[in-house]
Amino acid sequence: AAEQREQPAAEQRKLHAAEQPKLHAAERKRSSRAPVNPARPFVIAEASETAPCIVAVNPAAADAGLAPGMRLADARARLGSLQVRQDDPMADTAALERLAHWATRYTPSVALFKAESGTDGLFLDITGAAHLLGGEENLLADLAERLDAANLPARIAVAETPGAAWALAHFARTNRAILPAGTEANALAPLPIEALRLDPATAVTLRRLGLKRVGMLLGQHRAPFAARFEKELLLRLDRALGRAPEPLAFLTPPPAYTQIRTLLEPIDSEEAIVAVATRLMDDLVPRLETDGKGARALRLTLYRVDGAAHEIPFGLALPTRSPEHVARLLRLRLERHARSLEAGFGFETLRLSVTVVEAMAPRQRTLARSDETERTRRCTRLHDALRQRLGPQSVRHLAPVESHLPERSQISCMTPDDASSWPAFETAQPRPPLLLAHPEPANVVALVPDGPPLRIRWRGTLSTIARTQGPERIAAEWWRDGADAPTRDYYLVEDGTGRRLWLYREGIPGRETTDARWFVHGLFP
Known part of the structure; x- marks a missing residue:
């Protein structure tokens, strides 16, 4: 002190x-x-320690003369008392993605605005989906009502092109607009030049040249604009008018088939979800049968009352059109995700989408199935059930490969092959049901030069061979890499404890090697 x-x-x-x-x-x-008081001026500023600028303002701040791009210090000097929050682009993107998942209740094709579009909204491709809600006007009204109920003020526009819809949503006089097809030029003409989603520098240059409205570009010769500006200007104009396509990066790839149902009362039980999904699959079966297709992968989307959306994808081993089989797999999937699936106040809308399809040949239904068909069907159902219980990465299936080398004769894959694809012939010597991932070296005592094994030490255990079957000689495949590999002589042996091993001697003594090596390659039960 x-x-x-x-x-x-x-x-x-x-x-x-x-x-x-x-x-x-x-x-x-x-x-x-x-908490933020919406009645008072409120702004979002950049997360910068030196001269941060305003990113967004609420209506009260806009009425007070504040605008995006203004320095935060100047805004504080003008108003004094100002509510400020730092900008968080990652949180904004995450919130917009959640809103996009919720918007798939209207159409499965939803895309986020890109950077040049302002990253402040969504594109919804409602082609073929508006009739489910009674037309475009009803869809627009329902969307606006739900957004208003969630305190999300929005400007919505419907047009034939994404560019025209974006321009009307940002610069039209009304918050809701529906533009008839073929009237894009007349609707865009009175809008400011910024409605074309141009680079700010390009927009400033056009205004300096006196081109302040989109209509001033219409009907002009394109050559001077192509020489003076980047191709972005004419490309944006052509896309807005529908002269050039504008690809959209949808949140999820559009499904091959989809069916949606809005319920009068929300549901929250597993039995009710499976029942509604079964009815949705029933509605999809006629369309699949007409096209000769079967579902290989599906996605069930559950829309909660509070706006959250849950997606439950699941795949199948073989294509199917059976609602009962789909319901069985979905029930297993729901049991696996019971803890992570929060129903809240319930699910009001369900959508079942077929994301992957395959050709499915017609099958006989009236006569009795053959034993082979019944066995394939039961194996497929078991494979699907295990995948839903254990996860798709935890279940593997063996597929044949044309090779006589044991380690090359089969591969592990995710989906089962038809049994007819396996070779019809059988080898003279048996094959072990368990093949080691890599042959393991072993110390073997055998008669010289090429006698059978008499004693073996493998994995630290010494044992005497009681019975021997072999050898079976397998040479390297001359048409593949490694054709100069030594020849193998395989033996099936049984030691005094009853353990049966499949081992081989590498190299022919006296011709390929002077000191042959032994390896254990498989195990018999």
């Missing part, structure tokens, strides 16, 4: 000044916890 009293006044002022930023930081932290 005595030392602090002896400090010069200048040093005390220095310490006091150093404490000021900490006090301001504490004030900002306390203000960030306080």
